[in-house]
Amino acid sequence: MTFKDLKIIEPILKALDEKGYQNPTAIQREAIPHVLTGRDLLGLAQTGTGKTAAFAIPILQLLNEDKRPSQKRQIRSLILTPTRELAIQIHECFRQYGSYMGLRSCVIFGGVKQKAQTDELKQGVDILIATPGRLLDLMSQGFISLDSITHFVLDEADRMLDMGFIHDIKRILPKLPVERQTLFFSATMPQAITALSQRILRHPVRVETTPVSSTVDTISQYLYYVEKAEKKNLLVNLLRKEKDQAVLVFSKTKHGADKLARVLNKAGIGSEAIHGNKSQNARQNALANFKSGKTRVLIATDIAARGIDIHSLEVVINYDLPDVAETYVHRIGRTGRAGNKGVALSFCSQEEYRLLNDIQKLTGKKLNTMAVPA
Structure with missing residues (x-):
């Protein structure tokens, strides 16, 4: 099976081909068709399984098809992730896969001065990749509104729990539109993560990759x-x-x-x-x-x-x-x-x-x- 079989559009296929990514992994084969139909998704995937592409590729395609008229770009996809390194990696994936699509992505995280990030946000972005603390900080300062979000990804939920970010996530959730697509990824499902997934997912399809x-x-x-x-x-x-x-x-x-x-x-x-x-x-x-x-x-x-x-x-x-x-x-x-x-x-x-x-x-x-x- 190739990405073409998953009905991925030509601009993304071209970018994937240039990077040498021709055949989807198990999590990509299972997840991408469901995400393209607009379903909520619970993905259980170990590290290194290719899950970033499993949500980045269909989100780019859905955003490309959503040609809404607007005077200014608004944040339509939010990817929440626990660490700066992972946020940067996910941002790079969106840039690579969407290199021929004209969509703008931005990454924000703590530990650095915020001006470069806020300057980019002011120009308007379609996709925002963020760590919880910096997101809440810039929301409180009025730099970010989540009112136009159509796709929300919570990545590495179990690591969010380990790092103490669950409280921050619970503060962010009420700011998201009720009508949205939610993709929830975790390598493990402790009780607190199961409860969180049940709270934010609506009739999700469950996708699970190879066991440990x-x-x-x-x-x-x-x-x-x-x-x-x-x-x-x-x-x-x-x-x-x-x-x-x-x-x-x-x-x-x-x-x-x-x-x-x-x-x-x-x-x-x-x-x-x-x-x-x-x-x-x-x-x-x-x-x-x-x-x-x-x-x-x-x-x-x-x-x-x-x-x-x-x-x-x-x-x-x-x-x-x-x-x-x-x-x-x-x-x-x-x-x-x-x-x-x-x-x-x-x-x-x-x-x-x-x-x-x-x-x-x-x-x-x-x-x-x-x-x-x-």
Whole structure:
């Protein structure tokens, strides 16, 4: 099946073809036809499944067909997402897929001065991608009205809950028109997220992609039992052994990420850390350096890594095991995308045995144990 089979219009097909995206993923095949009919949608999708295109492509098509006369562009689509990095990534997708359509999109997020964002909003936009805090801030200042919204996307709802944004979302919802199409995406459905979806969706179609256990089966996973004090040496040795690979390393803490970057740079391995205490410019620069190959190793905390989308990423290393087993799946899903091979290495100290058991129970897969190199 191709995007043409989904009845995607020519301008979008042209943009997709230029980017080399010819065949839709499972979530795209299931979701796009329903969204094009105007249905509300509940999408359960793991990271790396192509869900951004699953809502961006049909929204662009629907907006293109809605030729309403207006003296000024009004915001017709709102995409709400938990992190700055993910907001930027989604914005780039809308720009790519809609490059021949004349629709304007804008991204707003906190952590930077607002003037550049408000200047763009004043010019008029069709599609707004936003993080909750900055959206509420600019709404309170009168820069944004949601009165003309026809399509509302709540992306990564479970991460919104983890980051404490549910209260902000509940403040935003009453500002949206009652008559709208709502698309709701989440990797997991804890009770609070189920309740929220039932509140905002009307007779939705439910689309669910491959379950966790099948998703992680496509990635080669290896485990090193190593004492906490020896993890740094193991990391340096492994990175020196594979000199040309781009590697994403996960640290549990911001301080730990910074410390690892210093250790690796001292060992002659070009590295940068990315986390919430870094300025937005520093985070964007670090990500750009990693994507371009200027920096070989990127060390990230879980929240900062949300939204990192690098098709050629070969290796993910869990320097610290995550406290929540499902986070492991999100982490390793950064590799092995678009049919490429992926490798995930995990370091487990004695204090982390319980976390390892939780991961193996969730995935139904026993990690392959590797000997620590001498």
